[in-house]
């Protein structure tokens with residue numbers, strides 16, 4: 001049963017694992033109007049603790065999340081998971097609909113090519129399509145992290161493949177002949193250009209994660225004339241309102257609670273929103 005403390009009437013569940021989620025928890029805690037509870041999947045040891053409460057580990061599918069919501073009684077759920085964490089988004093939509101809790105999606109904007117500046121991008125719907133698009137390419141940089149490599153199995157037999165990941169690839173990697181690079185971002189444009197040059201990369205494969213840090217590899221590819229295969233974001237559940245920053249999320253919450261527009265429009269003020277890399281709970285893109 002929901003607690004009867006004053007805190008329970010302002011509790012907001014943030015589905016986290018991103019820099020945006022951490023920043024939002026800070027905004028809510030500082031606002032004094034809301035009490036953030038951040039949920040992390042638990043993929044990373046020792047993630048940075050966000051302001052407010054923290055719970056770690058999956059809920060047990062949409063039914064488990066619905067039971068959690070009924071039990072803890074948050075006034076709203078904000079899905080601030082990574083753009084490619086599609087399952088959690090679908091689970092949240094189902095659970096919130098069942099329990100009747102308002103749900104908002106907080107998602108950073110995606111990237112856009114500028115062909116006039118020299119971008120040579122091909123957009124594809126998923127990793128399997130990306131693997132087909134790079135078949136026969138000379139030297140491919142998979143900036144995907146190691147959990148998304150299965151569709152590229154065998155590519156390292158016909159092309160030079162460079163894979164960058166936070167943790168080593170391990171013996172069961174689908175790309176045993178790939179050139180492994182173990183490194184943790186953020187990377188700047190000079191680093192990325194050096195990598196592309198050193199490995200003679202002709203095609204960069206990455207996901208449309210958005211954000212300032214991941215953009216450095218795209219700027220390097222632009223400057224060196226390297227082609228990009230950009231994997232589109234997976235679809236999100238229809239009918240869930242979405243915003244791109246913490247200020248808009250606060251305004252949505254204020255609207256729900258009828259707090260009026262003055263505080264919402266004031267936004268987080270000194271807690272300005274500066275997205276950095278996904279230092280949180282999940283494997284970053286390569």
Ligand code: NAP
Nearest residue numbers: 016017039040041058059060061081082085086087088282
């Ligand atoms: P996913 O495929 O959408 O979710 C898989 C399962 O992990 C979910 O069904 C859920 O388990 C659990 N889960 C995911 N996010 C959770 C959260 N915030 N709190 C509690 N449980 C969560 O997610 P994913 O792609 O594996 O990503 C896992 C986490 O890493 C997310 O929090 C995401 O924001 C972060 N992350 C992901 C990426 C990426 O590239 N995918 C990059 C950076 C950070 P139950 O069904 O048991 O509830």
